[in-house]
Amino acid sequence: MISHEVDNGIYRVKVDGEMTIYQALEYKQALLECLGHCTEMEIDLSGVSEMDTTGFQLLVLAKREAARSGRPLRLVKHSPATLEVMDLFHMAAYFGDPVVMPG
Amino acid sequence: MNLDQALQTFLIESRELLQAMEEALLNLESEPDDKEAIGAVFRAAHTIKGSAGLFGLEPIVAFTHVAENVLDKVRNGAVAVDGDLIALLLSAGDHIRDLVEQVAAQGGEPDAATLANGEALLQKLRAFLGARPEIDPVAPAAMPVAREAPLQSSGGGVVESDTWHISLRFGHNVLKNGMDPLSFIRYLATLGEIASVVTLVDAMPPAEQMDPECCYLGFELDFRSTADKATIEGVFEFVRDDCSLRILPPHSRIEAYIQLINDLPEDKVRLGDILVNSGVVTQKELDEMVMCQALRESAGESAPAGEGSPPVQPLGEILVREGVVQKELVDAALGKQKQARESKAQESRYIRVHADKLDDLINLVGELVIASASASLLSQRSRDMMLHEATSTMSRLVEEIRDGALQLRMVQIGETFNRFHRVVRDVSKDLGKEIGLEIGGAETELDKSVVEKIGDPLMHLVRNSMDHGIESAELRQRRGKPAKGTVRLNACHESGSIVIEVADDGGGLNRDKLLAKAIERGLVGPNQNLTDQEVYALIFEAGFSTAEAVTNISGRGVGMDVVRRNIEALRGMIEIDSEQGIGTTIRIRLPLTLAIIDGFLLGVGSASYVVPLDMVMECIQLSAAERQETRARNYINLRGTVLPFIRLREHFREQGKSGRRENIVVVQYAGQKAGLVVDELMGEFQTVIKPLGKLFGNLKGVSGSTILGSGEVALILDVPALIQRAVNLESRAITQLTG
Numbered sequence: 001m002i003s004h005e006v007d008n009g010i011y012r013v014k015v016d017g018e019m020t021i022y023q024a025l026e027y028k029q030a031l032l033e034c035l036g037h038c039t040e041m042e043i044d045l046s047g048v049s050e051m052d053t054t055g056f057q058l059l060v061l062a063k064r065e066a067a068r069s070g071r072p073l074r075l076v077k078h079s080p081a082t083l084e085v086m087d088l089f090h091m092a093a094y095f096g097d098p099v100v101m102p103g
Numbered sequence: 104m105n106l107d108q109a110l111q112t113f114l115i116e117s118r119e120l121l122q123a124m125e126e127a128l129l130n131l132e133s134e135p136d137d138k139e140a141i142g143a144v145f146r147a148a149h150t151i152k153g154s155a156g157l158f159g160l161e162p163i164v165a166f167t168h169v170a171e172n173v174l175d176k177v178r179n180g181a182v183a184v185d186g187d188l189i190a191l192l193l194s195a196g197d198h199i200r201d202l203v204e205q206v207a208a209q210g211g212e213p214d215a216a217t218l219a220n221g222e223a224l225l226q227k228l229r230a231f232l233g234a235r236p237e238i239d240p241v242a243p244a245a246m247p248v249a250r251e252a253p254l255q256s257s258g259g260g261v262v263e264s265d266t267w268h269i270s271l272r273f274g275h276n277v278l279k280n281g282m283d284p285l286s287f288i289r290y291l292a293t294l295g296e297i298a299s300v301v302t303l304v305d306a307m308p309p310a311e312q313m314d315p316e317c318c319y320l321g322f323e324l325d326f327r328s329t330a331d332k333a334t335i336e337g338v339f340e341f342v343r344d345d346c347s348l349r350i351l352p353p354h355s356r357i358e359a360y361i362q363l364i365n366d367l368p369e370d371k372v373r374l375g376d377i378l379v380n381s382g383v384v385t386q387k388e389l390d391e392m393v394m395c396q397a398l399r400e401s402a403g404e405s406a407p408a409g410e411g412s413p414p415v416q417p418l419g420e421i422l423v424r425e426g427v428v429q430k431e432l433v434d435a436a437l438g439k440q441k442q443a444r445e446s447k448a449q450e451s452r453y454i455r456v457h458a459d460k461l462d463d464l465i466n467l468v469g470e471l472v473i474a475s476a477s478a479s480l481l482s483q484r485s486r487d488m489m490l491h492e493a494t495s496t497m498s499r500l501v502e503e504i505r506d507g508a509l510q511l512r513m514v515q516i517g518e519t520f521n522r523f524h525r526v527v528r529d530v531s532k533d534l535g536k537e538i539g540l541e542i543g544g545a546e547t548e549l550d551k552s553v554v555e556k557i558g559d560p561l562m563h564l565v566r567n568s569m570d571h572g573i574e575s576a577e578l579r580q581r582r583g584k585p586a587k588g589t590v591r592l593n594a595c596h597e598s599g600s601i602v603i604e605v606a607d608d609g610g611g612l613n614r615d616k617l618l619a620k621a622i623e624r625g626l627v628g629p630n631q632n633l634t635d636q637e638v639y640a641l642i643f644e645a646g647f648s649t650a651e652a653v654t655n656i657s658g659r660g661v662g663m664d665v666v667r668r669n670i671e672a673l674r675g676m677i678e679i680d681s682e683q684g685i686g687t688t689i690r691i692r693l694p695l696t697l698a699i700i701d702g703f704l705l706g707v708g709s710a711s712y713v714v715p716l717d718m719v720m721e722c723i724q725l726s727a728a729e730r731q732e733t734r735a736r737n738y739i740n741l742r743g744t745v746l747p748f749i750r751l752r753e754h755f756r757e758q759g760k761s762g763r764r765e766n767i768v769v770v771q772y773a774g775q776k777a778g779l780v781v782d783e784l785m786g787e788f789q790t791v792i793k794p795l796g797k798l799f800g801n802l803k804g805v806s807g808s809t810i811l812g813s814g815e816v817a818l819i820l821d822v823p824a825l826i827q828r829a830v831n832l833e834s835r836a837i838t839q840l841t842g
Binding site: 025032057088089090 | 320
């Protein structure tokens with residue numbers, strides 16, 4: 001499930017549950033829509049229970065589009081499932097967000 | 104491959120790597136800028152982690168991973184090397200060793216104490232990490248300088264790195280077909296170790312055209328594994344038709360990488376940077392590729408994607424011809440490459456052989472020696488000249504085989520000595536004394552079975568020297584000695600045995616205090632006259648606390664009696680030299696081997712005895728007059744010195760008829776001489792030592808047995824014990840006379 005709240009132009013998006021190919025179409029629309037309206041965007045990944053390559057690609061897309069339009073995008077509160085993907089693809093640096101190592 | 108066997112190899116390798124890691128760390132302590140050493144430590148951790156992952160030894164992987172990250176930072180120069188870091192890394196190495204022993208060797212889970220220790224170490228290690236270590240895929244300017252050290256380029260030809268390079272571009276439909284690149288990378292990681300991953304997202308189209316269910320990812324992977332190409336290709340079996348896959352084996356030709364860069368869809372400069380950053384090629388190698396390409400283009404030889412033909416001339420020649428580099432430079436680079444190859448060749452000239460196999464071989468050689476002795480005895484009796492000649496040739500060859508086989512088990516003692524660098528470092532920190540270790544005679548060889556058993560006694564002795572021997576810095580300065588104490592380990596060969604010395608330049612033993620203590624304890628009678636050596640030897644008595652008696656430093660009681668027992672169990676001897684205020688030297692004498700020796704065969708009555716040939720100095724025939732003369736006493740005048748002797752006939756209560764002649768065999772051990780009176784000298788004899796059963800464990804004067812060519816059994820004499828006995832008997836007799 002994807003939800004967002006707006007705080008003074010800053011979109012705080014939260015993804016809960018799976019972030020896989022089954023949600024990919026829906027999430028792409030939602031993310032791009034938020035990007036179109038926001039001045040800043042934050043994606044809270046703490047609720048992501050499973051992520052596959054499509055989910056990861058969406059994050060890359062969001063990051064790229066945000067950078068293209070000069071809007072800051074932050075990924076925060078990576079869940080273990082997210083971290084594992086970031087780690088396998090070695091892409092933490094690409095996003096440049098501080099990642100809190102689990103325990 | 105048999106997994107058990109592989110695990111054994113892992114164990115052995117891990118132990119060696121940890122040892123190398125420790126040595127490199129100790130090296131770093133004196134030379135913090137030594138890039139080679141940093142590289143060595145990193146590689147050790149890296150390799151252990153990789154192999155542990157292969158076996159699914161999670162606890163090892165998890166811990167080593169963090170240690171490796173810290174080391175990576177050190178390598179990049181992000182973390183400075185200092186004493187604290189080295190101490191931490193040394194403890195980390197110890198912890199890895201514990202884990203390896205507990206998890207891999209015993210196949211269990213690490214125990215609670217180890218886990219707690221690991222947790223504490225992890226916290227300290229993480230303090231160095233701060234954020235996660237990252238390789239930035241798009242910042243070539245941040246090329247770490249340190250990386251050049253472990254991966255020195257060697258000019259043209261092949262790249263140095265030992266990783267497979269895998270270029271992977273997934274097709275768009277992979278995800279829709281239910282396959283996920285993630286799982287392939289996960290699976291790949293089980294076959295070896297992924298040294299680096301660069302994920303390429305360049306292929307992703309603009310937002311509107313991007314289909315979220317399509318895959319746009321590409322990967323440049325560096326992969327360290329012993330798997331072959333087919334196995335690695337097999338990983339991608341299911342997506343074979345749906346991806347483009349290029350695999351370059353380790354040490355591929357630079358040309359192959361050029362080809363790769365040309366073939367791939369991404370920007371060539373970007374790809375080059377990726378290759379450098381992931382460590383598979385060095386900057387220098389990349390420069391060469393660029394140059395090579397430029398040259399080709401200038402020569403009108405276009406190299407379009409997909410059909411770059413292999414160069415006709417070696418890269419080096421092209422460079423020289425074009426005047427880009429001087430010939431000398433290329434020669435130097437090539438020379439270096441050759442050197443690297445040679446050193447590699449040298450490494451591969453060793454093979455690992457199970458110690459049991461060697462033992463079996465030596466046992467067999469032992470039997471061969473016995474059999475050949477019997478054959479040559481028979482040939483002598485047959486009086487067939489031809490046969491005799493044949494057997495004597497064979498005997499000579501058997502002798503050579505024997506020496507060769509024993510030589511196989513000989514190892515240099517240096518490795519054992521080097522371990523003490525760490526011990527000395529740690530103990531001196533604990534004690535708050537500055538102590539250095541000097542090593543001499545590291546190349547001295549001795550039997551592996553002996554080496555294994557002297558580690559513990561040496562450890563006791565070194566600790567003891569540091570704790571009780573070497574004084575505090577103030578005291579040392581007051582005595583006019585350098586503040587830094589020295590412990591010296593030395594080894595050398597001496598008449599068929601190896602002598603190992605543990606020396607310190609400390610306060611020495613206090614003879615009077617020792618003696619007083621011994622008298623108090625009733626170990627020595629008040630009127631007994633003891634030589635210095637005998638007094639010093641008292642510290643090896645059970646329950647004799649050296650700390651109180653010698654230096655007043657209260658320390659843990661180190662069981663010196665255990666040391667002596669261990670040494671004696673190896674048929675060795677221990678002696679001690681000391682000078683007050685100057686230092687103490689403890690000398691251990693051990694037989695070189697425990698299996699086969701050159702012996703000297705003696706006959707007494709109907710029995711035969713063997714003494715080690717190395718200990719025999721000379722043989723003297725006793726004339727009738729001398730026999731008469733020596734009947735009542737146990738010494739003779741040997742060229743002006745007193746030589747005590749033992750009549751073996753009496754000693755062993757030999758019943759047989761006395762020979763017409765008697766001979767004295769003069770034997771020497773540890774600087775003392777004695778004579779053995781025997782009937783017959785039967786000459787050299789290759790002696791295979793057969794240990795005596797437990798029943799004879801307490802038998803004095805006999806150290807083993809052997810089988811003669813005739814099938815008879817001969818006892819091997821324990822010369823040190825016999826000499827001691829002769830000397831004691833004699834001095835007792837003298838004391839009785841004078842007292």
